């Protein structure tokens with residue numbers, strides 16, 4: 001159980017590139033979970049859809065950058081399906097997401113034709129074989145995504161999305177069709193998640209039907225870490241950047257615990273436990289306060 | 300043509316279950332342009348349900364709601380919103396707490412307009428909001444970008460009122476909008492409501508649990524009981540009403556004591 005500072009430094013660049021790629025996914029989770037206040041589980045499926053679409057298009061000869069556009073569109077479609085289930089058929093959001101996610105397993109298998117598509121020897125936009133380049137490419141894309149989101153959430157439509165997530169009662173009273181807004185949020189979110197999946201597939205050199213398993217937990221972990229570091233009341237641009245930072249820190253932590261000797265098979269248990277603790281912090285704080293003041297802090 | 304026409308409206312919650320509750324029963328009502336109607340009644344009389352049916356929060360079982368000649372009975376809530384201004388009992392309900400004061404106002408300013416990908420607030424709007432906020436006399440004009448979550452309940456209700464009337468509504472619906480406030484703040488918000496209603500000549504429905512407020516404000520008073528209107532007094536007759544007289548009338552029509560003790564205390 002010895003982590004040398006040098007081995008930590010050696011692991012850092014990989015954690016950063018992976019973190020930025022997952023950070024884009026975390027931005028997608030941020031849009032639904034934080035902005036719209038709706039937990040969407042579609043992402044475990046749509047991240048893989050992004051990877052699958054990109055991988056198949058690249059093996060078919062498409063430019064890897066262009067394939068990102070199609071992967072994003074495919075993810076948006078996934079979000080639209082969940083949105084329809086939720087808003088038009090009134091299925092609870094969580095369940096709608098789970099249904100789409102399950103269905104996407106079959107869809108992703110159909111897209112790839114098999115469980116795994118390798119991109120070995122193909123021209124990709126970024127690869128773990130050239131990490132500095134990967135950091136540059138994913139960084140540029142992340143900045144682009146944050147800029148677009150920042151602009152969008154400042155527009156009239158974007159304000160309506162934020163208001164709906166904040167208080168859907170108020171939004172409806174101000175004439176917002178909250179169903180359409182939720183639909184839009186799910187579409188944007190899953191588009192980002194699929195974009196992240198496409199980048200991930202290119203980065204790691206393959207797309208795998210299992211690559212999305214537990215993605216939501218990584219996304220949530222990044223969102224939570226990001227908020228712990230930069231707070232929830234900073235400006236919107238800072239909050240979004242903190243999602244990327246959160247994901248990077250998450251991967252640095254992961255690489256640390258792996259170096260410390262954690263079995264890779266235990267990684268998901270570790271991630272889930274970490275996120276559970278982080279989500280429980282507000283409640284635990286309340287307990288602590290009650291203990292001190294001897295009164296409930298619930299309104 | 301009446302301003303607002305409600306025809307034989309019915310609403311039952313949890314129909315067919317043991318929790319079945321008739322909230323509105325065969326209720327008909329007409330409002331004229333510029334009428335300011337105060338609505339009183341015991342807890343559970345159906346006052347909020349009536350306002351929610353007008354606003355389209357949930358659908359009516361039967362009956363009609365016609366506003367300015369337009370049948371809005373089946374219109375979804377967000378579409379009716381362009382014609383209605385609403386302030387709720389809960390100060391949290393009318394505003395988005397994580398958004399700034401100006402962002403909330405900008406949401407209200409676009410009520411009933413198509414929202415596009417234009418920027419959410421323009422510079423001219425800001426000046427206009429500052430001026431409107433100054434008229435509230437709460438010192439909010441210098442805090443345009445302050446998060447609404449940081450405001451007091453009274454400030455939030457005043458802001459919600461401003462939002463409800465930023466675009467002149469065909470009908471203003473106030474549902475016990477001062478009930479959650481301390482007496483001094485409540486009086487201030489009520490005075491503000493009077494001022495805004497008078498200035499724009501708004502047709503208004505104001506639910507209150509306070510009999511004195513119901514008598515002193517508005518030009519028509521309605522009492523509800525068990526989902527129906529049991530008293531409807533306007534004009535000179537309303538001016539002559541007293542709290543004691545109202546309580547007596549309530550006992551007479553309902554055959555019971557006025558159940559809302561808050562009303563007696565105030």
Ligand SMILES: Nc1ncnc2c1ncn2[C@@H]1O[C@H](COP(=O)(O)OP(=O)(O)O)[C@@H](O)[C@H]1O
Nearest residue numbers: 312313320322341342343344345346347348349
């Ligand atoms: N959403 C709802 N579901 C079930 N019952 C409701 C609902 N809203 C109101 N009620 C019931 O309908 C009756 C009228 O309620 P309401 O209109 O809120 O009364 P109030 O006059 O006090 O505003 C009450 O008995 C209440 O319990």
Ligand SMILES: [Mg+2]
Nearest residue numbers: 346347348475
């Ligand atoms: Mg009520």
